[in-house]
Amino acid sequence: MSGAEKIQAKVTEITPLNELVTRFRFERIDGGQLPTFSGGAHTVVEMQDGGITRLNPYSLMSDPFDQSSYTISVRRDDEGRGGSLFMHRQVKLGDEMTISYPVNLFSLDLRARKHLFLAGGIGITPFLAQIKQLELLHGHWELHYACRNHALASYADQLTDRHPNETHLYYDDQNQQIDLENLLSGQPLGTHVYVCGPKGMIDWVRNTAAAEGWPEDCVHYEEFLAPQPGKPFEVRLAASDKVVHVGENESLLEAIEREGVDAPYLCRGGACGQCETVVLDHDGNFVHRDHWLTDEEKASGKKIMPCVSRFEGKSLVLDR
Amino acid sequence: MTIQFNDESFRDDYTFHNSDWAIKRFPFPFHEDSYMYSVNMEQHRGGPEGSVYEMRFDVDEHYVSEMKDRAMVLDQDPLRCQSLPHMTLAGWDLLELIMVSKSEDYPELFELHRNGNQWRWINKPLGIDHSFTFMDETTLPYGPMEYITRQAQGDFAVLDQRDEMLWMDAGMVTTQADWSLDFDIGMNFFEWHAPVPKAHEMGIFQRALKFLLNIQQGAPARRLNWTMTVNPLLDTSPENYHKWGIQKTTLTPENIAHKQHLRVELQTFFRLPRSNALVFPIRCYLCSFQDLMTVPKWGRRLHRVIRDLPEELATYKGFIDNRPMMLDYLSQFDDGLPTSPGIWPDLETEPPLSK
Amino acid sequence: MSKFEFPKSIASRPVWGTLEVRPGEHHLMIAEAEGAEAILDIATPDLMAKTHLIYIPKGTDYVERLQALKPAQFYEGPSYEASLQRIRRVLEDAHMGLQVYLTGSESMMGQAMNEVMAVGLPHTAIQTEHRGSVARRMQCVHCKGITEDVEVDPFVCAHCGLNLFVRDHYSRRLAAYQGVRVDAEDHGNVPEPKGIYE
């Protein structure tokens, strides 16, 4: 079986936060306790969307030590393939859904003498759990949170209420921007920086930190890539001897699973490396979108991460 | 089933012994007639009833005596148990994992009563009844990892996971096959495995690490490892090697049957929830050659494995000098008949020794 | 002076690098004896103007040449131990972005690396270059005592007196290689010592 352990849950609360973001609470169907987790962990939510099974990762934002329920916040993406639209439009109070055990690809470095959190938009969610964890452990942290405007700044008020000294907010519509260079160069030795937000923000933080002489191991980031729609293509699965058609609105991994082939995965967001698949033959171009393969591996044409990457061309043969 | 705990020693007069029950359930590590390193990992979700694989943490007849031996080692050398400062949370995770598992798997021996963070732990074999506050170190006599691993058989390495790597940042190590926690603490997966021959070049550690980094909550794994020990000495540490090393030279054809022990480690891997650390319990089982030879299949197989083991491995495992004497003894139990696949004794189906 | 080529070894044995200039506003260099040459190799006026250089000559005569580089701060220490309090003080106030350069013997680099790691820089971010003595700092695995400047194998533990053989297994935390009783299985049978790299 692929993926993490499963939990049968029901939706016990749906809370719209603003125009784009809605919060969902899950509890176990059998009334039992959920596993504790570490701040930064995500759960993979299974959605039965017509004929398609979608599995999307969402950061857990609740108190990691609270075993009564999990909460996630989902931002509606009108351009995407529909996972977030499904959550917003189809999911109703009391619905039963399958979610995965927590998996953490964005954990705190517990040695850090200080944790510096940089959030962009919905990227705030993993930090909410990490902040709760650090509060319990008396950790030293500081948050810089950038949003389009106050109305879209999910949880900003709550954060400033509870942690007025640690929380710093920046609104685009007021032309406020994180003064990143000074922020980074002023941190005491032993600080770790964590960034979660849009790709542009992650790149900006990583590049600025490198230019300021920060060690790579002190810079942590998480960006879940939602698989993007793309041109349909065909793939031959050599080991299972099947030819699979990958539709415009499904990922390569989803298409493989639809055909009943058990393929490994964990994050389904191009970050964990579990779905790495060997390419036996190809005639065409890869659309690599993952964070896992190195540039050389991508250029070699010998590997693909089917959870987020696609293919355009005549033929593709995978060892699966 | 109630366990009769042995009163025995793992040093000096070596009164350690295995009952028939313990021999039958001994985790014989060879599934075929030869041995080479491999990425031999499988899920740890129970096993045949009564086997050492059945429970998350196996408790057997040696429990009480092993815990006494551990206490003696720690009295002499507290450095055998260490935890770097950032590993305390993982220690609480481990304490919870062991208390919950043992109280569920052995309710007649262990009880855990939880009311929020107020916990009461009852360990009947060791006579402990202790109430404490979960996550409050001041309510325990030791740190959480030390507290619970003084009550759990086997060594424990607690690995921090960061930067796509595992780091040995805490542990309780008193029954080790000749490696030092005090020396290795803080090392990464490749560094602490550095002395192992061949496996690096075979790519075993790269693949094993990938597997371990992806072990998830609720989905533990396990593997077996083995070596040889003269006398049932649990504490074969480098720290004391200047004292026990000489025991290897006391082996004679007359005493080898009861002095030479196959030492098997049942190694398990659990993801710890709050810390995202990984715990690696290393449970040591000892069995004398003469007890092993009561199982015809094991007799035939052990001879062939030891005979054909590559020299580097016999050297690394520290029995190259004694190998000829071992083979003289073991060859008596090998009649050349084929053996059935797998590790189980197959007492009903395997023919008796025909020589 | 040419650099010593350490033979290829096991994964725990440190691999020392070659210093290079990295971007950053603050640079801390700790050099010992012939390590001065590694500093001279990379020094530029711009770099040295942002550098605090701590130098332990150990009887060599590089001090004038190093001072001529005009480091922002220069300290000549009679020994590593004597310099330690100063190193700690400098690290206490340092900020992320600090670049650390260590050069000299394995013993000095290993110990200084520990100080830097203790304040939170990962070891992978600390630059090193081996120069000078190839003697090892050894820990006796039995008594835990450290013997400095070990050049031969086997050697006698300076604390408990056992004859120890020299392993390549190295602990970053102890900044030492491991020494294990050589005659544990045959008391009194101690081989003739020879150079570690002979």
Ligand code: HEM
């Ligand atoms: C993360 C958990 C693990 C820990 C803490 C651990 C620790 C160790 C240590 C301390 C040694 C002794 C090295 C020495 O000579 O100083 C060792 C040996 C070894 N380990 Fe691991 N190990 C782990 C996982 C694994 C895994 C998953 C494999 C899978 C292949 C493996 C394969 C080996 C082998 C083949 C040896 C040599 C054993 C012998 O021949 O007796 N280890 N391990």
Ligand code: FES
């Ligand atoms: S499933 Fe994680 S990278 Fe594809």
